[in-house]
Amino acid sequence: MPVLISDIILATERAFPKCRGKLRARDRAYPVSHPRQFAMAAARAMTDRSTTEIGHAFGGRDHSTAIHAIQVTAKRRAENDWANVAFLALLDEGRHVSEERTACRELGAGLRGLELVYIGAIYAADIQVLKTSWAPYRLHLCKD
Secondary structure, three states: OOOOHHHHHHHHHHHOHHHOOOOOOOOOOHHHHHHHHHHHHHHHHHOOOOHHHHHHHOOOOOHHHHHHHHHHHHHHHHHOHHHHHHHHHHHHHHHHHHHHHHHHHHHHHHOOOOOOOEEOOEEOOOOOOOOOOOHHHOOOOOOO
16 A cells, blocks of 8 residues: 555654644644654655645645755754654654555455544544554654
8 A cells, every 4th residue: 555645744753743633734843843854854755745745735835845855854864863863763654654544544444334534644542452662762853
């Protein structure tokens, strides 16, 4: 199953907990814009979506915003080891979220009367089907 932009958004919200629900907002503050830039770059690396589609998925932003995010993230990764580790961890978490989504769909198809709906980046189910295995690599990079 391919990784979706919504999977990457959910993965980013897990990695940057202070940014939950804000990645698609108009907020330009560093604690939100920095993770959003990482997520846009991850979306470009993990999907076949254009920068126009990526920008639109992140709150209706322009393609040039997505291009800038990709360039800034590449520069940060080249200059800073922690940024590279954080980006690689985000890619890994994106894959895990995609696997969870697939498992939820398969489980939902096999169970009668249990509705598991995947809406954007939010699981509407009250049960946790799978846990991700990347927890040791979780980085909280948002400033207080």
